Amino acid sequence: MLNINYPKIEKKDYPNLELNLVEPIHKLNLRGKSRDFFTKAGRILSIMLPPEPNTSATIKSISALWLSPDEWMVYGKDIEKNLMLSLDSEISKLNLGSVTDVSDQWVLINMRGKNVFEVLSKGSSFDFNQFKNNKNVVVQTLLNHVDVILHHNDINNVDLFVRKSFSEHLWLWINDSSSFL
Amino acid sequence: MSENFRSSETKFLDKTNRISFKYNGKKYYGYKGDTLASALLSNGVHLIGRSFKYHRPRGIMTCGSEEPNAIVQIGGSGSFTEPNVRATEQEIYEGLEASSQNCWPSVEFDVGGINNFISPVIPAGFYYKTFMWPKKLWYSLYEPAIRMSAGLGKSPTQPDPELYDHNHLHCDVLVVGGGISGILAASISADNGNNTVLIDDKNSLGGSTIFQDDENFKIDDEIPSVWLNNQIKNIKNKKNLIIKHRTSLAAYHSYNYLLARENLADHKSLDERSNKLRQRLWKIRAKKVILATGAIERPLIFNNNDRPGVMLANSVKKYIDYFGVRCGNKNVIFTNNDSAYETAISLNKKGINVTIVDIRNNSSSILVKNAKNAGIKIYWNHTVVDTKGYRRIKSIQIMKMSDDGTNVIGSKINLVCDNLSISGGWTPMVHLFTQSGGKLKFRDSDQVFLPNTAMSDQISIGSCNGDFELDDVIKNTNSECKNFLSASVTDYDSLTISCPKQKESKNIWLLPNDKPLGKTKPFLDFQNDSTAKDIKLAMREGFKSIEHVKRYTTTGMGTDQGKLANMHALGIISETAGVKMGSLGTTTFRPPYTPLTFGTIVGRNVGTFFDIIRKTPIHEWHENHKAKFENVGQWKRAWYYPKNNESMHQAVQRESKAARESAGILDASTLGKIDIKGTDASEFLNRVYTNAWSKLAIGKCRYGLMLNEDGMVYDDGVTTRLEENHYVMTTTTGGAANVLSKLEDYLQTEWPELDVWLTSVTDHYATASICGPNSKNILKKLFPKLEFNDENFPHMSFKNAELNGINCRIMRISFTGEHSYEINIESKYGKSLWENCIEAGKEFNITPYGTETMHLLRAEKGFIIVGQDTDGTMTPIDLQMEWIISKKKYDFIGKRSLYRSDTMREDRKHLVGLLTDNPREILEEGAQIVQDEKKQPIEMLGHVTSSYFSPNLNKSIALAVVKNGKKLKGQKLLVPMKDKTINVTVSDFVFFDSKNERLNA
Amino acid sequence: MFIITCPFCGERDQSEFSAGGEAHIVRPKQPTELSDDEWADFLFMRKNIKGVQFERWNHAHGCRKWFNVIRDTSNDKIHAVYKMGEKPPSD
């Protein structure tokens, strides 16, 4: 057996803020722009890839995040190997676009509570005023100089994706910032 | 028992909360809400510091951030001490310790005060002129002497233990300044549905109107202080208004980006502030900005106008009306306008003796009439010509002025006083406006610079926009905010306001004197001790630009940025030069508006958070095995693994030998990895690399060199063809992000027709690289099902294989020249993979090696490291890598540049090997290479790029770039060092196994 | 620090973007046919105007798309933003 190791990220509680590592969880990067690509991806995932910038679509426990006009991230606990294989064979192999497993490229940290945006604002220039009132919105931005994808999947509940090599450092920073709210 | 100068009740202080503090070691008392200045004045302490150049005694002059004199050191010794704090802004707290600056041994008796008596020999530019020659005396004599006598306070000698952080804030409207116009603006803005933020640098709102109790001023039949107090209560309940106290704006940049410092703890005792944030820097983006920064009272410029006890009239009013503190028992008010009469009336009401000296002939204001009725003596058309009193003003001498105001006439009148309140009119605070790129205009009637055209969506209102009368302030604030915020109605549309209006005004920048200018000291910049005399001297010496005069005389260059008397300096320059002030312009106001401490600027980006840290999935193992780490970009890479107190050299020699003799293992997870998919993937690689890719078979790997369009080497790495339309490219560790961005650039802009999709997978995979003669044996143990013979798995090929059910991508590629494999696995299994490799390699003495050994091993083989052996000026031909340039390909990035006349020059710098004549001698990387040491000027032929002692060759080896190096093989060259010259011979750059026999061993 | 409106993601802080120099310089289709001077013109010559300038920017820390910006370099005012391949707005 091979052991699984994640960066040192453990559940933490702060006033009106709860931080959690949500791993392992499957993540796929989808790229494409043709009609066929959209149809295929939609059919296999049972989710329309959201064409609207900065939005997401969620069905059951699978979410598709808009990343760019031709790029999406699909993630969720219930993405099975078969689903990944059929995406690969029906999209990548048929040259409709690309499907790439990025499960270990990103680490998912969940932040929930009233103080989520207070902490994020300490390290991000993004204007969360509108964002925090809307569900199913996505932003890619910098948090303390580190690239992150933020998915506001429920009010005051944010899934934060950070590249694995940065994750421990960013985790320390988030904890530091959360300690003087 | 010293006299108590707290003479009246005040609602602004908490009299139940008595606070003790120390000033220059002596204990004093004040109340919660006092500033250090007001508390000291209430104890009769005026003398605060010594001036910068002449060490003249100086006292508190103002009540705000414009204070030039009352600058103190806060905190005793150690880490909590802070220099250059304005006593007028520092709130007192229990246990506060403050001391005077710029005096030795004490403020009462200061040795530097001798400068005052020798001042005729230290005029403007003194330091420039005197300390020029002889140059060598600078370090031994001049600089230490200047440093002893100059300087403002002492910087702390220990790290700052306090906490600071940053926060971003986005709002619809930011209002800067909590005086009456700022309060109205915030109220209008919030009522109009805007998310509004109001910031004010004091602990409570209200500006100077909050203590305006004069019966001659009325807003809706209420005196202004009462009316405004109700407004403040009102706005505190507004839902979309955030009020930030003790928050001062430091900088106003373009696009309404503003930096504000919120003071959270400086008014608290040390006990109360432990482990709490001291200050927070707000990074504000406002859609609209309303500046209500007010105006600063101008001093008057006359002989000896700097003695302790000389204060601005409006500040004296604030001390009596707001803090209940009288600044003297016998006051003279010296003015050129009506506003100072408010001070006179306030003092008179409190029973304090007041006399007025006014440079005007008369004034019809009701305030003047009231002053007369109260029995206050007024000297019209008089000016102060001298003041007496060393540590505190004792008397003044006044004289009548000639009708044209250029001379004094008649005889001197001596007036005894212990306070001289001066008022030279008002200067709108346009600093922030100009910081944001705004252009000013000049109003001749009262000689003020006013905001004219703004670069961003903003307005200035109130006295910073040149409205000085209460009715103008309120009415214009209301109408301008309505207009700016598109509000149709406001609460302030139908206010009735009554206030005195000033009709008579007179301005003289430099007041006349019975003595020649050379015999007087009319100070302009109190902090830097520059006088009107210095300005005129500078102009006589030929300085014309105000920016030059400023630097030569140091006028306006103190920590207060000359907020008080810059206008007088300009006025004197314009009069002397005969240029209109409007066309003269002002000096540039630069951020920060008030000084910021470094802690606030860096926030939490200290210590651990100074820079970003990236770690590989195997990092913990390296840590546990005592690796030393090296920074490679943001990555922490294992550098070497010292055993039993080995030095770096010893560890690297051991690791290198082990890798060549049996097996070594390297964490190569940091290499950039880009997944490339699409029907045009091969064509894409053809265009971005110098070599050809179409014919690369599936399952094979190839080394590629990427150029910039200018033909210079940009990056390199091995790319593997996984499937017909699927490749994975590796890049250098440092170049990963830039390469991806560059490739995306070409795909998006130059070749949008290509069907290619790129996805970064750098962090998705962990990579263990195993090399050495026993690498194959180790791999066999790990992957027993895989066939490792050269037919099935040759050098430069790839296999998928499972390790305990988890798929691995294995590339047989080599950066060390040894038989070697790179195993890639999903990074969550990275550490486990590594441990498995170590376990399997135990019997072969598998030795983990770090980046230093990797560099050594590849240098033995003459493999370049992009960024170490190249620097953006090396073509592949310069690197003697012609073999990698496809002759058949029509085009690739940088190809055309390889045929430019300059890149085809024969005598370019080329990559060569260098061998030291003494094989034990190791060259220093970066060392210069020459042929003839005697030649003048000496010709630099190139430099050493990589240098090591090779344990496998038992000699020193180096790579270097040398002019015309290809032709110099076998030639002797010199590497001159500080203490010796090293003889070297140019050699081939492949030092080890030049026939590549070990790759297949 | 200015605000740039990414044509895809909307208004973002300048810190999310990287600048890519002058816009509308097309890479020659047949570089080998060009003289040294012509190639140097493509490679090195840039306008660097004080005033209104056409620039390329990349939303590096967002959607990673390149696009064009019309910016006045004398005051950083951005007059227009448009996608790659699009013509500058005529105005």
Ligand SMILES: [Zn+2]
């Ligand atoms: Zn974008």
